[in-house]
Amino acid sequence: xxxxxxxxNSLKVPLTWAVAAAVVLALAGAAALFMSDRGDTLxxxxxxxxxxxxxxxxxxxxxxxxxxxxxxxxxxxGVRGYFFAVSENRRLKRQLKQMNDLKAELAAEKxxxxxxxxxxxxxxxxxxxxVSGRTITDSRGPYxxxxxxxxxxxxxxxxxxxxxxxxxxIGRVVGISPTVSRILMLTDVASRTxxxxxxxxARAILTGDGGPNPKLAYLRSxxxxxxxxxxVSSGDGGLMPRGLPVGVVAKGLDGGWxxxxxxxxxxxxxxxxxxxxxxxxxANTARLAEVAKPADMGGQLPATxxxxxxxxxxxxxxxxxxxxAPATRTSVPAASTPPAKTAxxxxxxxxxxxxxxPPASGPATPPAKAPVQPVTPAVKAAPPAATIAPATTAxxxxxxxxxxxxxxxxxxxxxxxxxxxxxVTTGAAAP
Amino acid sequence: MSAFQSGPTLEPLRFxxxxxxxxxxxxxxxxxxxxxxxxxxxxxVFAFVPAFxxxxxxxxxxxxxxxxxxxxxxxxxxxxxxGLWPLALILAYGFVIVTRPIMSGQAPVMxxxxxxxxxxxxFSVAYLLTMLSALSTPNLIAVFWQFLVTVALYPLANMLIQxxxxxxxxxx
Numbered sequence: 119x120x121x122x123x124x125x126x127n128s129l130k131v132p133l134t135w136a137v138a139a140a141v142v143l144a145l146a147g148a149a150a151l152f153m154s155d156r157g158d159t160l161x162x163x164x165x166x167x168x169x170x171x172x173x174x175x176x177x178x179x180x181x182x183x184x185x186x187x188x189x190x191x192x193x194x195x196g197v198r199g200y201f202f203a204v205s206e207n208r209r210l211k212r213q214l215k216q217m218n219d220l221k222a223e224l225a226a227e228k229x230x231x232x233x234x235x236x237x238x239x240x241x242x243x244x245x246x247x248x249v250s251g252r253t254i255t256d257s258r259g260p261y262x263x264x265x266x267x268x269x270x271x272x273x274x275x276x277x278x279x280x281x282x283x284x285x286x287x288i289g290r291v292v293g294i295s296p297t298v299s300r301i302l303m304l305t306d307v308a309s310r311t312x313x314x315x316x317x318x319x320a321r322a323i324l325t326g327d328g329g330p331n332p333k334l335a336y337l338r339s340x341x342x343x344x345x346x347x348x349x350v351s352s353g354d355g356g357l358m359p360r361g362l363p364v365g366v367v368a369k370g371l372d373g374g375w376x377x378x379x380x381x382x383x384x385x386x387x388x389x390x391x392x393x394x395x396x397x398x399x400x401a402n403t404a405r406l407a408e409v410a411k412p413a414d415m416g417g418q419l420p421a422t423x424x425x426x427x428x429x430x431x432x433x434x435x436x437x438x439x440x441x442x443a444p445a446t447r448t449s450v451p452a453a454s455t456p457p458a459k460t461a462x463x464x465x466x467x468x469x470x471x472x473x474x475x476p477p478a479s480g481p482a483t484p485p486a487k488a489p490v491q492p493v494t495p496a497v498k499a500a501p502p503a504a505t506i507a508p509a510t511t512a513x514x515x516x517x518x519x520x521x522x523x524x525x526x527x528x529x530x531x532x533x534x535x536x537x538x539x540x541x542v543t544t545g546a547a548a549p
Numbered sequence: 550m551s552a553f554q555s556g557p558t559l560e561p562l563r564f565x566x567x568x569x570x571x572x573x574x575x576x577x578x579x580x581x582x583x584x585x586x587x588x589x590x591x592x593x594v595f596a597f598v599p600a601f602x603x604x605x606x607x608x609x610x611x612x613x614x615x616x617x618x619x620x621x622x623x624x625x626x627x628x629x630x631x632g633l634w635p636l637a638l639i640l641a642y643g644f645v646i647v648t649r650p651i652m653s654g655q656a657p658v659m660x661x662x663x664x665x666x667x668x669x670x671x672f673s674v675a676y677l678l679t680m681l682s683a684l685s686t687p688n689l690i691a692v693f694w695q696f697l698v699t700v701a702l703y704p705l706a707n708m709l710i711q712x713x714x715x716x717x718x719x720x721x
Contacts, residue, residue, distance in 0.1 A: 137608040141643045144613035148620065148639060152632030152678065172625045176577070184581045191583060256582035257627035258592045260691035261679050264628035265582070292628070300628055307683045308630075329688030371690075385584045 165277070165293035165300070173266060173298045180254045180266065246359060247393040249273045251299070253386055260328030263303040265289075267389050270297045275391050278357060282390045286363035286380030287311075287351060291391060299391065304332055304364070304379060313364050313377075314352035315343050321352055324364065324377060331368060331376040343367045349377050359394050564606070564713055565615055568599040572619055576626060593698040595705075596623060597671060600638045601664050602709035604645035605653070613639050630682040633675055641671035657707070664703050672696050 199206070235242060251269035269275055271294045279291045281301045289309065293300035302309055309326035313334070320339030326332045337343070347367040353360030363380050370376040572595040579592050596619045603612040620635030645652075645667050652663050672692060679687050 133608060133610075136610050137612070137646060140610040140613045141639060141646065144617045144639045145636065145643075148617060148632045148635035150632070151621070152630065152636060152682070155631035155682075166631075169625055169628070176626060180577060180580065183578060184583075187581045187583050253582045255577075255580040255626070256589070257580055257629075258589060259627070259695050260687040261633065261675055262627040262629035302628070307679055307685050307687050325685060327685060327688040328691045330691075385582070387582065 169293055169300070170295040173293065173300060174295045176266060177254055177268060177298050181268070184254065247274070248390050249275060249393065250388055250390050253389055254298070256386075261307065263306040263309075263326065263328060264292070265301045265303065265386070265389070267299045267301055267391070268297065269391065270294050270299050272296050274393055275299045276393070276395060278395065280351070280358040280362060280392045280394060282362065282392065283381045283384070283386045284388065285383045286365060287358075288379075288381045288386055288389065290358065301389065301391075304381075305330060311364075312352045312354040312357065313349050314354075314360075315339070315367065316348040316350050318343065318347070321354065322375075324349070330382065331370060331378055333370070334367070334375040334377060337375060343375055345369055359392070561611065565599075565603070565611055568602070568709060569615055569619060572596050572599060573622060576623060580626065591698040592695065593702055594623070594634070594671075594695065595699075595702065596620065596634065596638050597641060597664075597668050597699050598702050598706045598709065600642045600671070601645055601667050602706045602713075604642050604649065605660075605663075605710050606713045608646055608649070613642055616642055630679065633678050633682070636678060637671040637675040640674050641667040644670050660707070660710075661703055664706055665700055668696060668699050672699075 234240075249269050251267040251273075254266040254268055257264045265288075267281070275291055275294055277291055277294060281288050281290060287304065289301045289303040289306070290311075291299050292302040303326070304311060304324060305326045305328065307326055307328045309324070309332070311324040312321065313324045314321050318339050318341045320337060320341070320343065322334040322337040324332050325335040334343070334349075345367055349364040349367060351358050351360060351362040351364060365377040365379040365381075368376050368378045575595045579590055581590070583590055596616065599619075600612075600616055603609065603615070616638040617635045620633075620638045621631070623629065623634040624631050645663070648663070652659065655663070672695070676687060676692060679685075
């Protein structure tokens, strides 16, 4: 009797089933974890306590392991500096001469700029505190790019703070524990950063993909970017201050525009974290939170309700779903169409109402009977333009606040075919 | 005397814990922020080595559970999406278990191909899951490089297999 025909043969079948069950169970557990992770990089609550504890534990371990590596690196740098001292000296002298020339120009420009600011009464950004830290770990790869820095909540770091190396922006803080911060790099596949091209003021979203050169997505500009154009943070959305150096435009292998990061010019050992939160630090939040009173709005409201002027159809998409409205959803001004065919205006968001609603006037637009509807920050998606009703009899439907209101973005996509009509305006979601 | 030199037995300490600890240590070491001549260190996924070797040597209930823990460790230390690496590793392990009856005992080149296929499956799963979670496609060149350096770890997997392949002949 061979060994395989022996009593152990019967062991294989139950074990196979047991292993299959273990694989299925482990897969189910992993899938549940995957779906439970919200992946929100802006909310501090989404950074789980497990990650915080792991970061805290990782700090001493990685610091100890990284110490010899740093010594070796320092030694190699020292040797290299010794052998290349002459060429470096020449390069630095050349650079110093250029800097001296720029210094005089800078002083003159600074003086002039200060005068303009004083004359115009501009409110410029206040100085932003910063804290410096040393990089402990560097997670790389196409699926995650992040770093641990040895400063945390005790140093005043908060989730969302931008982080810079000596050369430029590297990312922002996504997780904090008392003495450690996790920085999501610009190259991470989950990273989205609003940027602008300095030369043309063109806005774009810097989208990481795990490679060394993130993509310039949603690039909107009349003028095409050029290779070498300087890219800086735009400050849009209030996530980070405007003007932080990001890199230069480069053409990718796929033909798309990418950014060669300024921070790639050198090793990212020391990181500066700006204690910048959002626009709230620039404004009086207590005052903004107050309900606007009539006196604050420059006068008193009339005792009788103001007749609502027929408003054009404004298509508003929900903030959560970025939808480009089709051409049929047009914005038609009341003055250019008969009143009977003017669709009722679904209460637009405040931003859209200001941007899209022209002052209605003219003999073709009789005053409506309905009072002005209050404008809410977010509304549900409007019905398509096919549902047309007379504006004179049907008041604007009351706005319903969406469960998670977000400020919509007004964009102009194309002109309306109707003569003398303003461009189509849709409320699309923020990217 | 190291754990691998005492004898080819399938004790959990030698067969599971030692490779597990090796993967953890390697992951931490390679996260060191070091640049040599302007280039950063490669970051292979060491966990594919035990995921392949454990399944080839002997099917075990502990294998998927260890891979679950190892994958979670990778997710936490790299700030990846939670559950990403566990899913990729366990699916690669399951693939090796399923194809084990037709691949065991094949020539070394075929075993290398088997390892490459399991890594390819794992990386594909990670790629798709990242697309789902981040709503963006990871850079294919970066994925390829990480895949390549992970495949280059095959000698480690082969060493583990050769060490423990004869430990339990019932499953050959």
